[in-house]
Amino acid sequence: MERKIRVLIAKPGLDxxxxxxxxxxxxxxxxxxxxxxxxxxxxxxxxxxxxIEEDVNVIGLSILSGAHMTIxxxxxxxxxxxxxxxxLLTGGGIIPxxxxxxxxxxxIGKLFGPGSKTSETIDYIEKWYNENxx
Amino acid sequence: xxxxxxxxxxxxxxxxxxxxxxxxxxxxxKGMEIISELYSEGNVGYRIGITGPPGVGKSTTVNALLxxxxxxxxxxxxxxxxxxxxxxxxxxxxDRLRMNNSYDYENVFIRSVASRGSLGxxxxxxxxxxxxMERFGKNTLxxxxxxxxxxxxxxxxxxxxxxVLLVPESGDxxxxxxxxxxxxxxxxxxxxxxxxxxxxxVQYIKTVLSLNDKKGWIPPVIKITAKxxxxxxxxxxxxxxxxxxxxxxxxxxxxxxxxxxxEVENLLRxxxxxxxxxxxxxxxxxxxxxxxxxxxxxxxxxxxxxEDLWKEK
Numbered sequence: 001m002e003r004k005i006r007v008l009i010a011k012p013g014l015d016x017x018x019x020x021x022x023x024x025x026x027x028x029x030x031x032x033x034x035x036x037x038x039x040x041x042x043x044x045x046x047x048x049x050x051x052i053e054e055d056v057n058v059i060g061l062s063i064l065s066g067a068h069m070t071i072x073x074x075x076x077x078x079x080x081x082x083x084x085x086x087x088l089l090t091g092g093g094i095i096p097x098x099x100x101x102x103x104x105x106x107x108i109g110k111l112f113g114p115g116s117k118t119s120e121t122i123d124y125i126e127k128w129y130n131e132n133x134x
Numbered sequence: 135x136x137x138x139x140x141x142x143x144x145x146x147x148x149x150x151x152x153x154x155x156x157x158x159x160x161x162x163x164k165g166m167e168i169i170s171e172l173y174s175e176g177n178v179g180y181r182i183g184i185t186g187p188p189g190v191g192k193s194t195t196v197n198a199l200l201x202x203x204x205x206x207x208x209x210x211x212x213x214x215x216x217x218x219x220x221x222x223x224x225x226x227x228x229d230r231l232r233m234n235n236s237y238d239y240e241n242v243f244i245r246s247v248a249s250r251g252s253l254g255x256x257x258x259x260x261x262x263x264x265x266x267m268e269r270f271g272k273n274t275l276x277x278x279x280x281x282x283x284x285x286x287x288x289x290x291x292x293x294x295x296x297x298v299l300l301v302p303e304s305g306d307x308x309x310x311x312x313x314x315x316x317x318x319x320x321x322x323x324x325x326x327x328x329x330x331x332x333x334x335x336v337q338y339i340k341t342v343l344s345l346n347d348k349k350g351w352i353p354p355v356i357k358i359t360a361k362x363x364x365x366x367x368x369x370x371x372x373x374x375x376x377x378x379x380x381x382x383x384x385x386x387x388x389x390x391x392x393x394x395x396x397e398v399e400n401l402l403r404x405x406x407x408x409x410x411x412x413x414x415x416x417x418x419x420x421x422x423x424x425x426x427x428x429x430x431x432x433x434x435x436x437x438x439x440x441e442d443l444w445k446e447k
Contacts, residue, residue, distance in 0.1 A: 004160075030222050032224040034218075038230050053244055
């Protein structure tokens with residue numbers, strides 16, 4: 001029996017700066033995870049549809065456009081309606097500290113800003129997975 | 135969700151399908167139980183394999199095919215296989231990136247699959263996922279694999295029509311491909327035909343194909359530009375023709391039956407080797423030759439009279 005952490009990395013909204021997303025895709029795959037990259041301009045609906053079909057454990061959103069206060073809660077809400085809020089919703093980008101805190105209060109996971117090491121994200125996901133999957 | 139997985143699946147719950155696929159992929163006991171239960175019941179779909187070297191536009195072609203095929207019936211399942219790293223075990227699954235048409239159809243279900251280290255080859259897991267999608271109600275399956283190494287032969291085993299995708303620049307390397315990829319295609323496609331050299335590539339492929347003395351179906355060679363949906367309808371027509379050919383010559387059923395035998399072979403190999411690994415220490419300690427050890431194990435298996443196996447029930 002072989003179990004793999006499956007992660008969806010998506011870029012919602014209109015900004016096209018996908019370097020960060022691609023770096024994290026590569027880093028997570030190198031850490032032994034199966035990473036689905038769904039590309040740019042994803043709507044929250046598309047992201048949740050993909051997450052369900054791919055049966056991922058984790059969704060990581062990369063947002064640099066400033067729309068994080070809208071998009072993160074929307075994806076979380078859709079996951080709840082689909083009864084899949086067992087999925088960890090995390091991400092990164094240009095997100096002010098106070099916004100990170102209020103998003104975390106809503107039930108969104110840790111968010112990673114500029115300068116974060118990829119190893120921090122990997123450790124965070126692995127730790128979460130081990131705690132939440134018997 | 136876990137307890138009612140099978141009944142949710144039968145009710146058409148996509149989440150149940152997705153979860154069962156995971157259980158089967160992870161080779162869990164529960165997954166195997168569910169697949170055994172679903173195996174003999176329900177819908178069987180038509181399976182189209184798409185293979186070819188990296189970068190020829192397989193996912194883009196799947197995306198274009200999706201649009202054309204959904205005009206007929208949009209209950210389509212897609213299995214997109216990408217390689218796992220043999221070093222880290224991880225995988226980057228990026229085929230969905232090019233399949234944006236899928237969001238237009240409620241009934242299209244895509245699953246990205248990492249090849250993992252499965253000893254039974256790609257086909258073991260993919261075959262199971264295909265069966266699950268069929269039982270879920272998918273009438274057409276598109277199975278995409280990177281055509282390097284063994285995987286293209288595996289795809290032939292589990293699909294009804296194999297499309298081999300090439301690009302105009304593939305022309306020169308076709309000689310080299312003769313031994314492998316040229317024999318598995320039922321339909322050959324030169325994608326990115328808006329680029330120079332497409333006609334020449336078509337000619338090259340036709341020449342190589344004419345060297346095959348296989349009787350029966352002669353694979354057509356089609357030019358498309360998947361990105362612009364150019365000529366994709368001709369590809370769909372060829373798929374239909376091939377399907378009709380298989381049907382009228384009673385090959386469809388025959389091929390599917392031999393598929394079952396191959397699957398059993400694959401599974402046996404997989405289980406056998408896994409079992410053998412448990413005996414590693416004993417094998418290493420033994421002074422006997424590898425041949426003798428192998429014979430010893432075989433003798434033990436041959437003791438079972440296979441007739442007895444089928445008497446039960």
